[in-house]
Amino acid sequence: MMRLFQSLVPASVLVVLLTACGSGESNVESGNREGYLHYGNGAEPQGLDPQVVTGVPENHIVRALFEGLAVKNPKTLEPEPGVAERWEISEDGTVYTFYINPKAKWSNGEAMTASDYVWSWNRALHPDTGSLYAYMLYPIINSEAYSKREITDFNEVGVKALDDQTLQVTLNAPTPYFLQLMDHYSSFAVHPETLLKHGKMTDRFTPWTRVGSIVSNGPFTLEEWSLNRRIIIKKSEHYWDRDNVALNGVYFYPTENVVSEERMFRAEQLHYTAVVPLDKIPDYRTRENSPYVQSPYLGTYYYLVNTDRPPVDNVLVRQALSYALDRDKLTRTVLQDTAIAAYSITPPDTLGYNPPKLFSYDPSKARDLLAEAGYPNGEGWPGLEIIYNTQEAHRKIAVAVQQMWKKELNIDITIANQEWKVYLNSVSQREFQVARRGWIGDYVDPNNFLDLFITDGGNNNTGYANDIYDEIILERAPKAKTREARYSLFTEAETMMMNDMPIIPIYTYTSKHLIHPSVEGIYPNLMDSLNLKYVTLHPGRRLDTESK
């Protein structure tokens, strides 16, 4: 009996292991051979309807399935022809005429027309659709009024199909970033007949985006959508620039767990990861031919300050807090050099614009300011709470900030985590003193960061109100004749805002990916924007696993 059991246990273990042996060809090897990219996409997309979804994982897939009037060059981010083969801009900068490429086709072979855009933008702006990104089209004349139901006739909105091939768009004011918006998925055209087959124009939840139903116009078409498992897209038969698409297709995986994702990359189950776990970065950095790619990202991490709550209702206190932060140390230690110290809201070199740097790390000045505010060496300090959404990375930063303020200013800070939706609720109700916040740009323009802080702006959340600031951002900057004039107005506004300090900037984000050496055509850029059309695979290149 004993012997039977003694032999059974190891034998069964052996059987399990033997059946498992030899997992065969990795995804990277088979993908390189067949021209398929295996892509870690971070999460299951909410959906694939360009006028419904929001979010980064959705963006990657939607921009592979659809194409905008203009697309961003992946190296320079400058607009280049997409569905529109060319465009004209009127001298005053308010009328855009797009000429649709006669070769541009839907994936069912039908030609694309200017009226497809009129229909789609009507859908994007219609109040019943409830598109969270409707505001991306607000530069168009009367569009905001239409989406707020102040007018109900879409003909009054500045979008006209002059003929099948010509789309004319009239704007409220010259909008230098308008062409960039044409590469944002909320402005993409959808195929009207396909949507109407499944419901009304404004329905959000019809199954028109499913395999077999969806009609799209991009370089790829939807091949398989297994919920929470993978999405497969395949090179389109009808795409106008099909000859320049190198990949035969892409597998997108919902890699929510960043640690698992990194392991999948190491085992060559992925060509590309959405992110890289912070503690793995030092090791990857030391490798020869490192697959680790880091580049500045159009986003700022900062602390919101509620300017109505003591003690931070006092501008001197806010300034003291900001001066007492050693951002360089923070980014070097806690963030392992994966972020850039920030001293203002707009990230550096946002399309040639550099934000003013009005302060630096200066603990003695910080102490003076705090004393001036009535709390010399922290005496009489009433306490201050930082809230953040529950996440280890935010906790580490909050702890570091707490210690820096204690050390430099001798003041007590409490930190409190809140579950995501609770935190969102606290921020929007302004039930906080200091709250963690991040903002990622939708388009590369300082305006996208500076219009956050107009009085009662939906994303202001600080109580900051400054009439002169509002006037510059809303009135004067849009009317500026040159880029220099516009940027100097932005500098003026940003200087004003950063002196009032309704936010404490902490760092500028970077994008971080692991990219297999067999992949080419993924260029680092501010928007972390990838055009899968340009990606090529080169079999035979191996991943270096050894450190230097």
Added chain:
Amino acid sequence: MVRFILWRLLQAIPVIFVVITATFFLVRSAPGGPFDSEKAVLPEVKRALEAQYKLDLPLHEQYVAYLGDLSSGDLGPSFKYPGRSVNEILSSGLPVTAELGLYALTFALFVGVLAGVFAALKPNTRQDFIPMGMAMIGICMPSFLLGPLLVLVFGIYLDWLPIAGWGDLPGDKILPSITLGSAYAAYIARLSRAGMLEILSQDYIRTARAKGLPEWQVVTQHALRGGLIPVIAFLGPAFAGLLAGSFVVETIFQIPGLGRFYVQAAFNRDYTMILGTTVFLSTLIVFFNLISDVIAAWLNPRLRAQFKGGA
């Protein structure tokens, strides 16, 4: 026996009803709503969204409408995944989670019973201490530790097994099944050891041995059936637990099962999805408890006699 089953089914109805009602009102009382997002949502957009999902109705009307849909088997549309119904998401995730649970349970039974019986044969010797010590470690070791450890050893260093996926590469179902099953294997080992120890000290076992039966026949034909009753009673809740608790393993191994949707639904305030999965899983738990009670009753001669005589 039939009356016993019917009585238990009848008891289940108010239980599930209470679960539905409590969940319905609790999720709605949590701060934050399904359409809150980091970027401010314009009031008119929020109104349009709430209207599309009937959230603009008073709470009691929403409740009645939900019960009405539920009675026809419709769990409603998901808030987080526009275009998907909760029924569809459940039916896509359930087969995967059930398959994973079944493999994990098979592994747990095989290893657990083997180790438990093995230990019970020589109590308080090395043959007992080693498997039971390992079982204790198994119970204490959380799957978020065991999973990555197995992945490191078998997936990365030895490169024998794929480290993520489900049905994509050959052998990718092995590591998740072992990870999920091992805690249960440990429980089963301890339960079957206790059960076997009690049975092996019974008079009828002594009789069997006195008759000169070989030890393996005593164990397999006489002792095992009685000794495994505690294990059988544990199986029902265990399988329900495996279905409801596979979230961690599904996340580590990128498995498209139910667990990931369940937990994320709570974070996303996806009301219909939270309700749908809770109702579904609580029904399953009630059902599996019932089944394991019935099997235990059938296996236990004393209880069986009671049913025959009394019911």
